[in-house]
Amino acid sequence: MTIPPAESAGPRLRVAPSPTGDPHVGTAYMSLFNLAFARQQGGRFILRIEDTDRARFREDSEEQVFDTLHWLGLTWDEGPDVGGPYAPYRQSERLDTYRPYVDRLLEQGDAYHCYCTPERLQEMRERQQRLKQPTGYDRLCHGKSREERARLDGFSDTPVVRMLVPTDVELRFTDLIRGDVNAPHPDDQVILKADGFPTYHLAVVVDDHEMGITHVVRGEEWISSTPKHLLLYRMLGLTPPAFAHMPLLRNEDKSKISKRKNPAARLTWFQEEGYLPEALVNFLALLAYPPMTETDGSDREVFTFGEFSDRFDWSKVNPVGPIFDMKKLQWLNGVYIRELEPGDFTARLLPFLEDGGVLSGAPSLGELGRLKDVAALIQTRIGTLLESVPLVAPFFVADDALVVAEDARAGLADNAGEVLDAALASLGPIDDAGRGVLGSESDWNGVVIEAALREAIVDGMGIKARFAFGPLRAAVSGARISPPLFESMEILGKHSTMTRLRRLRDSL
Known part of the structure; x- marks a missing residue:
């Protein structure tokens, strides 16, 4: 059975993340290039959720994909949340779609049931590695009925379905980015798991065909899988899309960027x-x-x-x-x-x-x-x-709650008290108790403040400007690094500024 592909006036591209954790930055990276081409060509951009990996599925992950891509402005024309003519756009809701394709491959002899247990497959791989043979399924189940296979060791009553990969399959294909590409020979890939869910390799081919995807843009790690997909297109009599394999994003050590190694891999x-x-x-x-x-x-x-x-x-x-x-x-x-x-x-x-x-x-x-x-x-x-x-x-903490950071306090010079005294004297009269007396706030601005402090500390005390105002900065902001000092004092106002200068002075 062949379902005709979707029709569109322009190209149709998609991104298909798996909801198995926090969205990866690669999802945004792929979405960007897909969307750029789709918009340029007047085509459509589709968001499809590939959620057939139920062991790693995380319920909140899909919503995070929606939220982060919307935050970036990378909007889609069709998807689980907005609908579209080829809904549903979640693979878990399309399970009935894949079975006819599997049955057709079985009927044609292009696929077969595999009854091997995971333990038997592990032993097979270990033996191949010991003998330095190419790893891959050894086709023990191919051509055998259930009864024939059950008489052999390592039998599982619940089979998977594998595609039968010809030994002469074409391994070269043309990539929009890389030109002619050679890929390694695939083994007999599982296309339907024991739980009835399709693997990525079958589902992606069926979904891309039924949704009329004209260009598949994905990471270069999928290059080795492209011959499998092209073979499935050929076996099913479908027209394949164009392929473009984007370069992988890498850490500084040139390893593949991952959420385990680099927090920037997590889009949120x-x-x-x-x-x-x-x-x-x-x-x-x-x-x-x-x-x-x-x-x-x-x-x-x-x-x-x-x-x-x-x-x-x-x-x-x-x-x-x-x-x-x-x-x-x-x-x-x-x-x-x-x-x-x-x-x-x-x-x-x-x-x-x-x-x-x-x-x-x-x-x-x-x-x-x-x-x-x-x-x-x-x-x-x-x-x-x-x-x-x-x-x-x-700027939003009470004057008596401002804490001067340890590094700011440690950086104060021995003359910090004298500097603060000079600042307090220059910014307002001193009463008998030695406290700053508030004057008018109307002339309290950065220009006036700077002029008064430079005259009192730089000129009056002979301290170079770059060293003169550290105690004031610590008093006003509680930190060694702050916004421009004089403008900060203006915003705080005279009352807060004088109070903060006095609090630090009293603590020395």
Whole structure:
């Protein structure tokens, strides 16, 4: 039985993650290149969930796939959550679809039942390895009835189905990225498991055919499986799609990036760390694609998804596995942060400030006004949104609750007390008790503050400017590194500034 493929005016591409854990960054990487080509060509992009691995299935993983891809702006035209003409889009809901294809292969003699137990298969592999033979199924079950096979050792009453791979199968195929590719000879691959679920190899061929997929874009680790898939297309009388095998993302040691070795392999990690989705999309494109070449011959590394899609060309994809350069991503993220409109930047900070305990729920008008002022100070100073939390926190803590960090306190010079005394004297009159007397707040601004402090400490005490203000920074922010000092004092106001300077002075 052959079901005609879906019809579409343009190419149809898909991404098909497995819900077996936190979404992998490779899912976004593959989605990006699939979507770029689909949008350029006026085609369709499909999200399909390949959930036939029930042993590793995780219930919340599918929703995480939806959420993270939506966060990146990589939207699909058909899928489990939006429907489409070729639903269902979960493999576990398509089990009745695969059985007719299996039966046809069995009837044609292109597949057979295998009754070998896992123990027997393990012994077979170990023997092949000892004898330095190629590993692969030895076809003990091929051509035997259930009764004949049951008389032999290592029999399981619940069989799997294996495809019968001819010895003369064509191993070469044309790849959109790599040109002519040679792949190793496959053994008799299992296509239907004992539990009735299809393996990836059968399901992907059937689903891609029935959904009219015209281009299969996936990682290079699937190159060795492509001959199996092409053979299944041939056995079933189906037209195969075009193939493009993307280079694998690699760690700095050139190993395959994995969630076990690198937290950046987990797509949700980028959200948690405060990377902008548009920066991550740009970065993922650059991993396997060159910068944009302008008319003057110059290269541009910062570009939008629309620009990437408009100029996309498979021949420009670099087949060499790229190193996942976090420094490059940090730089690129900083570029995008600095380009945000002030209101947008402030809004993007809010979830991190709430999670970090800086703000409790939605900010009041007063808090929002202060946050906007602080955001303007730090926008050019952070590489991720998460880095804003320690910089913003001192502006929203009570003066008597501010803690001066140990490294900030340890870095104070012997003359810190004298510097603080000079600052307190220069910023306001001193009463009989030696406390700062509040003056008018109207002339309290960064320019006035800086002029007064430079006159008192740099000029008056002869301390070089780069060493002069460390005690003040520690007192005001509680840290060695903070937003610009004088502007920070202006935002805090004279009362808080003087109180914090006095608290540190009293503690020395």
